[in-house]
Amino acid sequence: MADVLVLIDHTAGLVSRAASELITAARALGPVHAVAVVRAGEADAPRAMAAQFGASKLSVIEAVDGHPITPSVDALASIAQASAPAAILITSGAKGKEIAGRLAVRLGSGLLTDVIDVAQDFSATQSIFGGSTVVHSKVTHGAPIITVRPNACEPVASESTPEIVDVTVAHTSSGVTVTSRQAPVKGGRPELTEASIIVSGGRGTNGDFSPVESLADALGAAVGASRAATDAGWYPHSNQVGQTGKTVSPQLYVACGISGAIQHRAGMQTSKTIVAINKDADAPIFELADFGVVGDLFNVVPQAAAGVLARKS
Amino acid sequence: MKFLVCVKQVPDSWAEKKLGADSRLDRAGVDAVLNDLDEYAIEEALRICENSGGNGEGGEHSITLLSMGPDRATEAIRKGLSMGADNAILISDEALAGSDALATSLVLAKAIESSGANIVLCGTESTDARMSVVPAMLAERLGWPQLTFAGELKIDAGANKVTIKRMTDEGIEEMEASLPCVVSVIEKINEPRYPSFKGIMAAKKKTIETRSLADVGVSTDQVGSASSWSAVVDSALRPPRSAGIKVVDEGNGGNELVSFLADKKIV
Numbered sequence: 001m002a003d004v005l006v007l008i009d010h011t012a013g014l015v016s017r018a019a020s021e022l023i024t025a026a027r028a029l030g031p032v033h034a035v036a037v038v039r040a041g042e043a044d045a046p047r048a049m050a051a052q053f054g055a056s057k058l059s060v061i062e063a064v065d066g067h068p069i070t071p072s073v074d075a076l077a078s079i080a081q082a083s084a085p086a087a088i089l090i091t092s093g094a095k096g097k098e099i100a101g102r103l104a105v106r107l108g109s110g111l112l113t114d115v116i117d118v119a120q121d122f123s124a125t126q127s128i129f130g131g132s133t134v135v136h137s138k139v140t141h142g143a144p145i146i147t148v149r150p151n152a153c154e155p156v157a158s159e160s161t162p163e164i165v166d167v168t169v170a171h172t173s174s175g176v177t178v179t180s181r182q183a184p185v186k187g188g189r190p191e192l193t194e195a196s197i198i199v200s201g202g203r204g205t206n207g208d209f210s211p212v213e214s215l216a217d218a219l220g221a222a223v224g225a226s227r228a229a230t231d232a233g234w235y236p237h238s239n240q241v242g243q244t245g246k247t248v249s250p251q252l253y254v255a256c257g258i259s260g261a262i263q264h265r266a267g268m269q270t271s272k273t274i275v276a277i278n279k280d281a282d283a284p285i286f287e288l289a290d291f292g293v294v295g296d297l298f299n300v301v302p303q304a305a306a307g308v309l310a311r312k313s
Numbered sequence: 314m315k316f317l318v319c320v321k322q323v324p325d326s327w328a329e330k331k332l333g334a335d336s337r338l339d340r341a342g343v344d345a346v347l348n349d350l351d352e353y354a355i356e357e358a359l360r361i362c363e364n365s366g367g368n369g370e371g372g373e374h375s376i377t378l379l380s381m382g383p384d385r386a387t388e389a390i391r392k393g394l395s396m397g398a399d400n401a402i403l404i405s406d407e408a409l410a411g412s413d414a415l416a417t418s419l420v421l422a423k424a425i426e427s428s429g430a431n432i433v434l435c436g437t438e439s440t441d442a443r444m445s446v447v448p449a450m451l452a453e454r455l456g457w458p459q460l461t462f463a464g465e466l467k468i469d470a471g472a473n474k475v476t477i478k479r480m481t482d483e484g485i486e487e488m489e490a491s492l493p494c495v496v497s498v499i500e501k502i503n504e505p506r507y508p509s510f511k512g513i514m515a516a517k518k519k520t521i522e523t524r525s526l527a528d529v530g531v532s533t534d535q536v537g538s539a540s541s542w543s544a545v546v547d548s549a550l551r552p553p554r555s556a557g558i559k560v561v562d563e564g565n566g567g568n569e570l571v572s573f574l575a576d577k578k579i580v
Contacts, residue, residue, distance in 0.1 A: 133551065175490050
């Protein structure tokens with residue numbers, strides 16, 4: 001049975017939960033050949049994750065070029081050309097999709113992105129148009145290159161001792177020099193795309209996100225924002241949920257002062273449970289909310305935050 | 314400098330979208346507009362030119378829009394021209410219908426190679442397909458440095474140096490490369506202008522050159538749905554969500570919300 005190549009996603013040696021999900025999903029499809037592309041000193045966590053989640057083989061490749069994308073393309077292309085894998089799985093994010101795109105060109109392989117499930121025959125499920133349509137697609141040329149969204153499955157550990165596979169990588173030069181790196185500013189809140197709970201604010205906040213943030217912190221949630229809020233400069237673009245922002249699918253989505261235009265719904269309507277707070281009883285967000293409160297978010301949200309904290313203590 | 318900005322006509326991102334019987338996006342019933350995210354790339358090119366000798370007649374630089382799409386994509390392109398780009402190339406050919414990102418990047422790369430462009434600017438993704446792979450694919454095909462997800466862009470033409478701040482969930486990376494290169498820009502980089510009346514009038518006189526696949530040098534069997542390396546097996550509309558409980562806050566709405574979450578065992 002041919003291997004399934006899995007690129008272990010990490011930022012400066014910190015592995016993501018999405019990487020453990022990806023190895024878990026890949027185990028069901030064939031023996032997993034995990035690949036980690038690292039800079040000096042970053043190998044430990046990817047190596048440990050490959051063993052914890054049951055990879056059969058592991059290749060750790062030191063990047064000789066500072067570019068965020070091309071060293072991973074070089075590594076995966078060299079391994080794929082040498083070993084003819086059944087498929088190549090990569091985490092779907094800004095970086096993963098760029099790696100996958102270049103790799104598809106280089107290998108002459110078909111590409112599917114933003115996949116939420118991969119079947120035994122490597123056909124893939126995608127949720128498109130903001131979750132309104134479910135599509136099954138298949139790669140018809142070359143080893144399928146598939147990027148899988150975070151939160152697509154639950155990571156399940158399965159200890160293994162991966163065989164270390166040394167590979168010769170045909171390194172290319174990106175022509176790019178990286179002159180400085182700054183780690184993302186972590187506010188102590190979970191990543192938007194990986195969070196199991198998200199509390200979002202929109203126009204109704206009038207620029208004051210403090211109640212939204214308080215409820216998020218009470219719930220251990222990430223903070224999202226509608227396009228109206230990010231366009232107004234009330235919250236960073238990186239937190240935007242919607243058609244032109246991030247697509248999320250958490251267990252619980254709380255929309256505070258968000259009317260629920262299609263632009264926003266497209267990014268969150270596949271959330272498992274949706275709660276909405278809005279002054280306007282006719283706001284379209286209530287059409288998809290499992291629980292809606294018609295009222296002023298500045299009264300409702302702080303009361304909810306206090307209620308959540310009271311239950312915890 | 315010759316700037317080339319890749320643009321796409323897409324269905325309005327505020328409208329409902331669905332698949333047609335051919336498993337392709339049904340574009341007929343939806344307003345077609347210039348992809349929102351491409352406006353940031355056009356704006357950035359305009360700002361760079363305005364700060365260093367101008368574009369258009371008498372200017373030191375030129376800004377060409379490059380698009381692939383049906384003939385009616387000229388409507389979206391016209392908006393970019395009314396913002397201030399100088400001219401446009403539209404690659405339009407019946408054989409292109411149903412092309413995937415791989416074919417799209419092939420066609421665009423061929424057109425870029427023969428354009429004499431020094432720099433290619435793109436938005437990070439189109440709001441219809443949302444794959445966010447074409448800029449990286451262009452860099453791969455052209456063999457040009459890839460400077461993508463730029464939240465800041467500086468060009469020093471004299472020193473032949475382009476510097477960006479790549480801003481993603483991975484943090485901020487300052488990167489530099491020489492020209493020619495491929496750059497994609499994020500929404501944070503600027504605030505695109507609205508076309509002025511003068512700009513709209515001027516755009517009516519600007520040239521949109523339509524080219525066929527043969528003009529670009531790509532054969533018809535390299536593109537289109539038949540040559541796509543992936544295929545839709547089937548698709549289905551997800552059943553719409555139905556509204557659940559709705560309460561009116563009479564001073565206890567927050568607590569009722571918490572009770573709902575507790576019933577769901579979320580808190």
